[in-house]
Amino acid sequence: SQQGEEDPQALSIQEGENATMNCSYKTSINNLQWYRQNSGRGLVHLILIRSNEREKHSGRLRVTLDTSKKSSSLLITASRAADTASYFCATSPRGNNQGGKLIFGQGTELSVKP
Amino acid sequence: GAVVSQHPSWVICKSGTSVKIECRSLDFQATTMFWYRQFPKQSLMLMATSNEGSKATYEQGVEKDKFLINHASLTLSTLTVTSAHPEDSSFYICSASEGSRTNTEAFFGQGTRLTVV
Numbered sequence: 001s002q003q004g005e006e007d008p009q010a011l012s013i014q015e016g017e018n019a020t021m022n023c024s025y026k027t028s029i030n031n032l033q034w035y036r037q038n039s040g041r042g043l044v045h046l047i048l049i050r051s052n053e054r055e056k057h058s059g060r061l062r063v064t065l066d067t068s069k070k071s072s073s074l075l076i077t078a079s080r081a082a083d084t085a086s087y088f089c090a091t092s093p094r095g096n097n098q099g100g101k102l103i104f105g106q107g108t109e110l111s112v113k114p
Numbered sequence: 115g116a117v118v119s120q121h122p123s124w125v126i127c128k129s130g131t132s133v134k135i136e137c138r139s140l141d142f143q144a145t146t147m148f149w150y151r152q153f154p155k156q157s158l159m160l161m162a163t164s165n166e167g168s169k170a171t172y173e174q175g176v177e178k179d180k181f182l183i184n185h186a187s188l189t190l191s192t193l194t195v196t197s198a199h200p201e202d203s204s205f206y207i208c209s210a211s212e213g214s215r216t217n218t219e220a221f222f223g224q225g226t227r228l229t230v231v
Contacts, residue, residue, distance in 0.1 A: 033219075042120075042207060042224040043158075088157060100146055100211025100220035104158040 023089030120223025137208035143188035144210035
């Protein structure tokens with residue numbers, strides 16, 4: 001399977017704490033993206049980081065990418081109860097001539113307790 | 115961002131019947147659309163890639179005769195689950211992108227929850 005792995009599979013923290021999720025993948029990539037999914041719902045795009053970038057910020061989100069280790073991390077700072085959701089990383093395989101094709105990681109289920 | 119609409123958002127059907135799911139790009143032309151399946155508590159698995167005007171490309175292990183994909187226009191792709199069985203019950207979600215450039219963002223529909231009884 002080309003699917004990547006994420007850890008932890010589940011993470012439970014208190015409101016205000018930071019949450020860090022990690023993602024590893026197997027193939028060379030064009031970019032890596034992070035998505036959020038509330039239970040039983042569609043995906044919300046959070047951030048895209050290109051293969052030549054090492055770090056990217058968006059509000060309370062910070063994403064890092066280490067292509068030598070084929071890994072990425074998503075940091076959510078000052079978490080809120082509303083951040084409770086599943087978070088997925090997804091990679092766009094290099095050499096893929098079909099823009100938008102994504103391979104998803106297994107996801108991390110984040111629970112933020114008020 | 116661009117809008118992708120998926121319909122229906124949920125459907126319940128009897129075993130043996132066929133179900134059609136539509137995926138529309140509302141404000142852009144989608145040369146490529148992707149269909150994913152997600153079982154409970156699991157990740158999204160790519161089923162197939164749909165290109166306008168040509169046959170879909172299926173991922174390994176996905177039966178093309180069971181999951182019929184049609185991408186007849188630049189704004190519409192359909193997935194038909196034929197002779198559905200309870201094991202086909204899942205969350206199906208589509209995405210669409212404007213072109214084949216690298217770093218092209220894909221926009222996701224809201225998903226369709228299929229329950230086969």
